[in-house]
Amino acid sequence: MVQELLKGLGITFRRMFNKPVTLKYPDEKMPMFPRFRGRHHLQRYDNGLERCVGCKLCAAACPADAIYIESDENRPGHRVSPGERYASTYEINMLRCIFCGYCEEACPEDAIVLGKDYEFATYNREAMIYTKEQLLDGPEKGFGEPYIRSGAKPPSYA
Amino acid sequence: MTEPKMVTCTIDGRTVTAPEGTLLTDAAKMLGIQIPIFCSHHRLKPLGACRICLIEKEKTGKPVIACAEMVAEGAVFHTQSEMALKARKGIMEYLLVNHPLDCPICDEGGECDLQDTSYEHGIGSSRFVEMKRSFDIVDLGPIVVLDRNRCIVCARCVRYCNDIMGDSALTIEERGFHSQINTRDGGELECQQCGNCIEVCPVGALTSRPYRFKARPWDLKQTETVCNFCSNGCTFHLGRREGTLVRARAKKSHGVNRDFLCARGRYGYEFPTSPERLHFPRIRQGGSLQRAEWSDALGQAVRAIQAARSAGKAVTALASARLSNEDLYLLQRLVREVAASPHLDHRLEQRAPLPGPLLKSLAAFPALPVSAIATLGSALVFGEDVNEEQPLYGTSLLREVHYRRMPVVVAHSRRVRLMQEAASGLPYRPGSELAAARGLLKSLAAHQGAAGPAEEVRKMTAGWSWEALASGSGLTEAQFEKAAATLYSGGSRAIYFGSQALRAAEAPDLVRALIDMALVSGASLVPLWDRSNSQGALDMGVLPDLLPGYEAAPAPGWNTAEILRRSASGEVGVLILAGADPLAHFPDRKLAENALRKADFVLSLDLFETDASEMAHVSLPLRSYAESDGSVTNSERRVQALRSAANPVGESEAGWRIFERLATGLGSAWNYADLLALQEEIRARVPLYKVLGRRMGPAATSWALPGASLPGAQPVGEGKAPAAAAAGTLRVESGNSIFHHGMLSQHNKVQLKLLPGPTLFLAAEDAARLRLAEGDLALLEGPGGKVEARVKIGGPSGPGVGFYPDHFAGAEANRLFGPESPFADIKISTLSAAVHS
Ligand code: SF4
Ligand code: SF4
Numbered sequence: 005m006v007q008e009l010l011k012g013l014g015i016t017f018r019r020m021f022n023k024p025v026t027l028k029y030p031d032e033k034m035p036m037f038p039r040f041r042g043r044h045h046l047q048r049y050d051n052g053l054e055r056c057v058g059c060k061l062c063a064a065a066c067p068a069d070a071i072y073i074e075s076d077e078n079r080p081g082h083r084v085s086p087g088e089r090y091a092s093t094y095e096i097n098m099l100r101c102i103f104c105g106y107c108e109e110a111c112p113e114d115a116i117v118l119g120k121d122y123e124f125a126t127y128n129r130e131a132m133i134y135t136k137e138q139l140l141d142g143p144e145k146g147f148g149e150p151y152i153r154s155g156a157k158p159p160s161y162a
Numbered sequence: 163m164t165e166p167k168m169v170t171c172t173i174d175g176r177t178v179t180a181p182e183g184t185l186l187t188d189a190a191k192m193l194g195i196q197i198p199i200f201c202s203h204h205r206l207k208p209l210g211a212c213r214i215c216l217i218e219k220e221k222t223g224k225p226v227i228a229c230a231e232m233v234a235e236g237a238v239f240h241t242q243s244e245m246a247l248k249a250r251k252g253i254m255e256y257l258l259v260n261h262p263l264d265c266p267i268c269d270e271g272g273e274c275d276l277q278d279t280s281y282e283h284g285i286g287s288s289r290f291v292e293m294k295r296s297f298d299i300v301d302l303g304p305i306v307v308l309d310r311n312r313c314i315v316c317a318r319c320v321r322y323c324n325d326i327m328g329d330s331a332l333t334i335e336e337r338g339f340h341s342q343i344n345t346r347d348g349g350e351l352e353c354q355q356c357g358n359c360i361e362v363c364p365v366g367a368l369t370s371r372p373y374r375f376k377a378r379p380w381d382l383k384q385t386e387t388v389c390n391f392c393s394n395g396c397t398f399h400l401g402r403r404e405g406t407l408v409r410a411r412a413k414k415s416h417g418v419n420r421d422f423l424c425a426r427g428r429y430g431y432e433f434p435t436s437p438e439r440l441h442f443p444r445i446r447q448g449g450s451l452q453r454a455e456w457s458d459a460l461g462q463a464v465r466a467i468q469a470a471r472s473a474g475k476a477v478t479a480l481a482s483a484r485l486s487n488e489d490l491y492l493l494q495r496l497v498r499e500v501a502a503s504p505h506l507d508h509r510l511e512q513r514a515p516l517p518g519p520l521l522k523s524l525a526a527f528p529a530l531p532v533s534a535i536a537t538l539g540s541a542l543v544f545g546e547d548v549n550e551e552q553p554l555y556g557t558s559l560l561r562e563v564h565y566r567r568m569p570v571v572v573a574h575s576r577r578v579r580l581m582q583e584a585a586s587g588l589p590y591r592p593g594s595e596l597a598a599a600r601g602l603l604k605s606l607a608a609h610q611g612a613a614g615p616a617e618e619v620r621k622m623t624a625g626w627s628w629e630a631l632a633s634g635s636g637l638t639e640a641q642f643e644k645a646a647a648t649l650y651s652g653g654s655r656a657i658y659f660g661s662q663a664l665r666a667a668e669a670p671d672l673v674r675a676l677i678d679m680a681l682v683s684g685a686s687l688v689p690l691w692d693r694s695n696s697q698g699a700l701d702m703g704v705l706p707d708l709l710p711g712y713e714a715a716p717a718p719g720w721n722t723a724e725i726l727r728r729s730a731s732g733e734v735g736v737l738i739l740a741g742a743d744p745l746a747h748f749p750d751r752k753l754a755e756n757a758l759r760k761a762d763f764v765l766s767l768d769l770f771e772t773d774a775s776e777m778a779h780v781s782l783p784l785r786s787y788a789e790s791d792g793s794v795t796n797s798e799r800r801v802q803a804l805r806s807a808a809n810p811v812g813e814s815e816a817g818w819r820i821f822e823r824l825a826t827g828l829g830s831a832w833n834y835a836d837l838l839a840l841q842e843e844i845r846a847r848v849p850l851y852k853v854l855g856r857r858m859g860p861a862a863t864s865w866a867l868p869g870a871s872l873p874g875a876q877p878v879g880e881g882k883a884p885a886a887a888a889a890g891t892l893r894v895e896s897g898n899s900i901f902h903h904g905m906l907s908q909h910n911k912v913q914l915k916l917l918p919g920p921t922l923f924l925a926a927e928d929a930a931r932l933r934l935a936e937g938d939l940a941l942l943e944g945p946g947g948k949v950e951a952r953v954k955i956g957g958p959s960g961p962g963v964g965f966y967p968d969h970f971a972g973a974e975a976n977r978l979f980g981p982e983s984p985f986a987d988i989k990i991s992t993l994s995a996a997v998h999s
C-alpha cells in the first residue's frame with residue numbers, strides 16, 4: 005500500500021516542475037488558429053460606407069436561419085452603403101448560429117466576416133441577438149482592406 | 163374553323179409536329195427543350211431584338227433566331243450545337259457590356275432571366291474594359307422605378323404598354339448604342355399603372371416602387387391564389403414576408419391571365435393585413451358595439467333567429483359576391499334549410515336584378531374561355547368599359563384589335579378606350595342601353611336567314627321603328643347597320659356584356675335582347691359579372707328564385723330591394739349581412755338605412771368596420787380571401803382554388819365555419835370535418851361543380867349546364883327614353899375605376915396613391931363649359947344628395963358624360979345618385995380651385 009502511495013506522489017512531484025497545460029482564462033487567452041470562426045463583424049469601406057447592401061444572400065445561405073435582415077433604400081442625404089440598397093436591420097441570433105461561415109462565403113460584398121471573438125456569455129436570450137450596431141465595425145477598428153480568410157484574395161473595388 | 167396544316171421538323175435530333183406558323187421557341191417547348199429568350203413574349207409579336215435565342219438551322223450555314231423562325235417541313239435545328247452555343251455566348255457577352263454587376267442590390271435578383279441565362283450561357287468574364295453607360299435611377303410615378311443602367315433594350319415594356327395595354331406610355335429614345343427607355347414626355351408615366359412592364363422586363367431595369375427592397379424572392383412565402391376583385395379571376399402568387407403580404411405576382415405558366423395583372427390585382431394585397439381589420443366579435447351593448455366572446459355573439463344570433471321564427475318574421479340574408487363558393491353554399495343552406503326562409507340575394511347594385519329563368523338561359527350558353535379571344539372572328543362588347551372594369555378581357559380584346567384588326571363593336575354611353583380603337587362604336591346616350599340594344603338587334607336580325615330564332619326575332623323587330631330607336635338612343639340607323647356588318651365580318655363571334663348593362667333600370671329586357679343577338683348571330687354570350695365570385699353566387703343559388711345549380715326555387719323569396727323594403731316596414735326578424743354592405747352599394751341609401759334600423763336583429767360579417775357593420779346588433783370578423791381556402795368561379799365559369807396565403811387576423815373566422823356554427827346552434831346536425839368534406843357535399847348536391855375539390859388547379863375547367871340547349875328567342879320589351887340632361891348640369895355615371903374595386907381597395911395604400919379619393923372625371927369640353935379645372939375641389943349635387951370630389955379631366959369620361967368612381971366610404975355613389983337610375987344630372991360648383999405650383 006505504501007508502495008502505491010509513493011508511486012502516486014512520485015508523479016505529483018515530477019509534474020510540479022513541468023509547465024502547466026491550462027491557461028488562466030480569462031486573464032490569459034489561447035491564440036486562435038487562423039481559420040477559427042468566431043463572432044461576426046460587418047465591415048466598412050475606407051470612406052466609412054457600410055459594405056453590406058442588404059441583399060440577404062447570407063440569410064439565404066445560413067443553415068441555422070440565424071440571420072434576419074430588412075433592407076431599405078439609400079436616399080440623398082442619407083447614404084449608408086454604395087449602390088441603392090442597404091440593410092436597415094441586420095441581426096444574428098448567436099444562439100442559433102453554428103459558426104459554419106456560410107454567410108461569409110455567400111456575401112458578395114465581403115461585408116459579413118467571422119472574427120475571432122468567442123465570448124458570448126450573458127444572462128438573457130435577447131442579448132444573444134446581435135444587432136447591426138453591435139456587429140458593425142466602427143472607426144476604431146479601422147476601415148480599409150476587408151478581412152479575408154487566409155488563402156483568398158481580396159477583390160479590388162476600383 | 164379549318165384545321166391548321168401540321169408541319170414536322172427536327173430539333174436536337176427529335177422530331178416535333180406542330181401547326182404551321184408555330185414559332186420554334188414554342189415547338190422546342192413541346193419537346194421540353196428550353197431556348198433562352200429576352201425580347202420575345204407570348205402576348206407580343208416576334209421582334210428579334212436581343213438575339214439570345216440563336217440556334218443552328220442546318221443547310222443555312224448560319225444561326226437563326228428561334229423566337230421569329232417558324233417550323234418548316236423537314237427542317238433540322240440544333241439548339242446545343244457548337245455554332246448555337248458560340249452564338250449565344252457572344253450575344254450574352256454583348257448584352258452584358260453595359261449591364262452592371264449589381265445583382266445583390268437588384269430586386270430582380272433571384273428571378274431574373276438575364277441572371278439565369280448568364281449563369282447558363284455566359285462566359286463568366288468580360289473582355290470589355292471600357293466604361294459602362296451610366297444613368298440616374300428615376301421614379302416614373304408611384305409604381306415604376308426605372309434603372310436604365312440595367313436595361314438591355316429588348317423593348318418588351320414598350321411593346322406591352324403600347325400593344326396590349328393601349329397606353330403607349332413608354333418609348334425608346336435615341337438609336338443604336340444610345341437607345342434608352344423613357345416615358346412619352348420624359349416625366350412620370352401616364353397610364354393604367356398596371357405594372358405589367360415591370361413583370362415583362364427580363365432584367366431589373368423596371369422594378370416596383372411599393373415592393374422595392376421589401377424582400378428577396380427566396381425569403382417570400384408564395385402562395386398561388388385568385389384575385390378577389392373583378393370577375394376575371396386572375397391567378398397570382400401572394401408573397402408573404404414576416405406575416406405581411408408584400409407583393410402579388412402573376413406567373414406565365416399559371417392561370418387564365420398568365421403573367422397579366424391589372425393595377426388593382428397587382429397592388430391589392432394590402433387590405434388583408436391592414437391594421438384596420440376587425441379582430442374580434444362585437445355585441446351591441448348600450449348603444450355601441452363591444453368586444454365579446456365568439457360563443458356569446460353566436461348565441462345572440464341564434465336566439466335572434468329562433469325569436470324571428472317563432473314570431474313568424476322573416477330571416478333574410480344579403481351576401482357579398484366576393485365570398486367563396488363554400489361560404490355562399492352554406493349561407494344558402496343556413497337560410498333555406500335551417501331558417502326555412504327563401505329570402506336571400508347577393509345583387510346589391512342592380513336596380514332590376516335578372517329573374518331566375520333569365521339567369522338560367524344565360525347559363526345555357528356554353529362557357530367561353532378568355533383565351534378564345536385570340537381566335538375569335540369578331541366581338542361585340544355591350545355596356546361594359548372592359549378595359550376599366552374587366553382588364554383581362556379588355557387587354558385581350560385590345561391586343562387582337564392591334565395585331566389583326568379584329569372587328570369589334572363597342573356599345574357604351576362613354577367613348578371608352580376600346581371604342582376609340584374599335585371598328586365600330588355605338589355611343590348611346592346614358593340610360594338608353596335598351597334602345598341601343600333593340601336597334602342593334604333589329605339590324606342583326608335583318609341580315610340573317612329565314613329559319614329558327616332569327617325568323618322570330620325578325621318578326622318581332624320588324625315593327626320597331628327606326629325613328630323611335632334612333633331618337634331613343636341618340637344613334638342612327640347607319641350606325642346600327644355598320645355595327646351589325648362589323649359583327650358579321652368575322653367567323654366565330656362573341657358578345658360580352660357587363661356592369662352598365664346589368665345595372666341598367668331595364669336590365670332584364672336588355673339581357674333578353676342580348677340573348678336574341680347571340681341567337682341570331684350565332685355568337686357566344688359572355689356576361690362579365692361585377693365581382694370575383696358573382697358567378698359562384700349564381701351557381702350556389704344565393705338568389706331568391708334559384709336553388710344551387712340553377713334549379714327553380716319552389717317558392718321564390720325576396721330580392722335585395724324587396725328584403726330592404728320589407729325590413730324597413732318591420733317585417734324582417736333577422737337580416738344577415740355576409741360581407742355585404744347595402745348602405746354602400748344599394749342604390750337607395752335611405753331605404754337601406756331604414757331597413758337596418760327597423761330590422762329586429764342585424765348580424766354583420768365583415769372584414770372592416772362599415773356603415774352597415776356599425777348599425778348591426780352583432781358584428782363578426784370575417785377572414786379575407788387571402789386567409790381562406792376555398793374556391794371562386796370566374797366569368798369563364800372556371801372554378802378556381804383560393805389558398806390561404808396569410809395568417810388569419812385576430813379571431814376572424816371563415817364564413818362557412820360561422821354558418822356551420824349558427825346552424826348547429828339552431829339544432830342542425832351539420833358537422834364538416836374540414837373544407838374537403840364541405841366540397842364533397844357541394845360536388846354531390848350541385849352537379850355543375852363536380853370539378854370542385856382536391857385536385858382543382860390552375861387547369862380547372864369551366865362547367866357546363868348539363869343537358870342544356872340554347873334558349874329560344876326572347877321577347878324584348880320597350881324601354882323609356884331618358885330625358886335630356888338638365889341645363890347647367892353634367893350627366894354622370896358611376897362604376898369601378900381601373901385603380902379600385904368596390905369598397906375594399908380603399909384600404910390599400912398603393913391604390914390610394916393612384917386614386918386618392920372621391921373624383922369626378924369629365925371631358926375637357928365639359929370642364930370648360932362648367933368652368934372647372936384639373937385638381938379643383940368641387941361640390942356635386944345630385945338627386946341623392948351632395949358629395950365633394952376632385953376634378954380630373956379625361957379618364958373614363960366621355961363628351962357630355964362624367965364618371966364618378968364608387969369606392970370611398972363617406973362619398974359612395976348612392977349618396978349622390980338617386981335610386982331611380984344609374985346615372986344622374988349633377989350640379990357642379992367649385993369649392994376651391996386647385997393650387998398650381
Ligand atoms: S456562421 Fe453559419 S450558422 Fe452562423 S450566421 Fe453564418 S451562415 Fe448562419
Ligand atoms: S426596361 Fe426592361 S423590358 Fe424595357 S427594354 Fe429595358 S430590359 Fe426590356
Ligand code: SF4
Binds near residue numbers: 389392396552
Ligand atoms: S382585378 Fe380583375 S383583371 Fe385585375 S388582376 Fe384582379 S381579376 Fe385580374
Ligand code: FES
Binds near residue numbers: 199211214216
Ligand atoms: S428572344 Fe429571340 S431575338 Fe430576343
